[in-house]
Amino acid sequence: MTAPGGRSVQPGLLLVDKEGDWTSHDVVAKARGILGTKKVGHAGTLDPMATGLLILGVESATKLLTYIVGANKTYLATIRLGAATITDDAEGEITQQADAAAVATITLPQIEQAIAGLRGEIMQVPSSVSAIKVNGQRAYAAVRGGNEVKLQARPVSVSKFEILGEPRLVDGFLDIDVCVDCSSGTYIRALARDLGRALGVGGHLTALRRTKIGEYSVGDSKKLSELTRENVELLPLTEAAKAIFPELPLSAQDEIDIRHGKRLACPPSVSGSVAAIDANNNLVAVLEKSGKQLKSAVVFAPQGTAE
Numbered sequence: 001m002t003a004p005g006g007r008s009v010q011p012g013l014l015l016v017d018k019e020g021d022w023t024s025h026d027v028v029a030k031a032r033g034i035l036g037t038k039k040v041g042h043a044g045t046l047d048p049m050a051t052g053l054l055i056l057g058v059e060s061a062t063k064l065l066t067y068i069v070g071a072n073k074t075y076l077a078t079i080r081l082g083a084a085t086i087t088d089d090a091e092g093e094i095t096q097q098a099d100a101a102a103v104a105t106i107t108l109p110q111i112e113q114a115i116a117g118l119r120g121e122i123m124q125v126p127s128s129v130s131a132i133k134v135n136g137q138r139a140y141a142a143v144r145g146g147n148e149v150k151l152q153a154r155p156v157s158v159s160k161f162e163i164l165g166e167p168r169l170v171d172g173f174l175d176i177d178v179c180v181d182c183s184s185g186t187y188i189r190a191l192a193r194d195l196g197r198a199l200g201v202g203g204h205l206t207a208l209r210r211t212k213i214g215e216y217s218v219g220d221s222k223k224l225s226e227l228t229r230e231n232v233e234l235l236p237l238t239e240a241a242k243a244i245f246p247e248l249p250l251s252a253q254d255e256i257d258i259r260h261g262k263r264l265a266c267p268p269s270v271s272g273s274v275a276a277i278d279a280n281n282n283l284v285a286v287l288e289k290s291g292k293q294l295k296s297a298v299v300f301a302p303q304g305t306a307e
Contacts, residue, residue, distance in 0.1 A: 009037045009060035012234030012301075013187035015221035018046050018054045022224075029058050034232055044184070044213060049091055052076075052210035053218040061237050063298045067244050067273075067286070070184045071214030073160075077180060077205055079192040081106065082173035084202030088127040088189035098201035100172030106199060111176065114198035118162050118191055123153040129197045131299050157183040161191065175206065215243045237300070238283040241275035241279060248274040248294075252283060258285050263293040274298065 014035075018027055024045045032040045035058060043055045043065040052075075057065045082103040085092035128151060160181035167176045180188055191206045196203020211218045235243075254264055255278050266289055274294070276285045282303045287294040 002245065009035055009059055010234060011061040011237045013061055013064070013216075013240045014040075014056040014058055014232065014234050015216060015218075016054045017218055017221040017223045018051055019223055019225070020051050021048055023048050027054055027224060028056065031058075034224070034227055036229065041065055044073070044210075046210060047089070047189075047208065049089060050208040050210065052208075053213055053216065053221055054210075055213055055216060058234055060300050061234075061240060063300070064237075064240055064244065064286075068214060068216075071244075072181060072183055073186075073210060073214075074160075074212035075180045075182070075188050076164075076207075076209045076211055077178050077188050077192070078207040079110075079176050079178060079195060079203055080170075080173045080206045081176065081196055081199060081203045083204060084193065084196055084199050085204045086128075087204075088187075088193040088253055089205040089208075092204070096202045096271055103172060103174050103201055104169060106167075106174055106201065108163070110199060111167065111195075112162065114195055115161050115163070115178075117198060118194055119158050120300060121155060121157050123155045124190050125153045126189065127187050127193065154185065157187040158186060158191070174201075174292050231260060238275075238277060241283045242277075245273050245275040245286065246270070248276050248287065250276050250278050251294070252279070255265045256297055258287075258299060261296070263290070263295045266290075266292050266294045270294065 010031045014031060016027055016031070019023070024042050028040050028042050032038055037059065039062060041057050041062045043057065046052065047055055055068055057063070059148070064242050080090070082100070083094045084095050084096040097174040102227050136269055149301065158180065160179060162178040162179050163181055180186075180191065182188075192203045248267070252256070254276070257264060258276060264287065270289055273288045274287055275283060276287050278284050280303075283300050285296050285300060286298040288297045
């Protein structure tokens with residue numbers, strides 16, 4: 001696609017360091033203006049209060065977003081012990097507040113023990129103020145409309161949940177900084193809530209920053225305020241795919257077969273999905289294993305043609 005002013009918009013990923021108070025939709029809308037194309041989507045919503053890595057797909061790279069959404073994620077967060085809120089974060093009203101003296105007696109070993117129960121394969125009840133749909137309505141809309149919402153627990157994986165530095169007393173609360181590695185679908189707000197419950201004093205999130213999604217790092221991203229149409233750089237489509245999938249080189253005949261809907265024989269080394277790359281290092285398709293064959297999950301138009 002050609003943007004206003006004659007500049008061609010190439011497909012790729014834009015790694016954004018989202019700033020606070022921006023919604024993920026705000027970021028997409030701003031990126032569309034910068035890039036001059038409407039075909040922009042994001043992988044994995046960040047709450048307005050949260051900062052950090054938000055991955056945008058541009059043009060045909062939006063087809064890769066479904067694979068990125070399910071990747072593991074890393075967060076830095078601050079949990080405040082001593083109060084629970086309706087949203088499980090600092091943006092909601094306090095629903096329970098513990099006595100400051102009781103909060104002050106909480107020890108680091110007690111916190112560590114409570115955190116240990118929130119690591120590994122756990123069943124987590126998502127925060128009620130979330131985008132999960134209940135009877136066709138977003139849970140957050142129902143809660144803000146005054147309705148009670150009870151969400152079902154779901155399995156998530158928390159491979160890392162560690163305290164960074166020393167807990168600190170602040171105005172009768174106890175703040176702890178943590179690092180969390182987790183599966184897609186894990187709510188860090190819910191971890192803060194459940195940690196506070198385990199300690200009997202309530203807890204909520206006061207800061208959240210996403211630093212990694214799969215192999216993509218916030219260190220490679222830029223704030224939208226730093227970007228213009230002239231300096232924006234996208235991670236090219238092929239390189240983006242290689243960061244998600246193993247690479248499978250294609251012969252010229254393989255590419256023809258894929259574009260005609262045919263399946264390829266599956267090499268013994270392939271166990272899942274692969275990025276099918278032609279001799280010119282262009283992404284042709286994402287292929288997935290089906291028995292002893294590889295079938296197309298997503299096919300991309302030849303370079304330089306519109307999709």
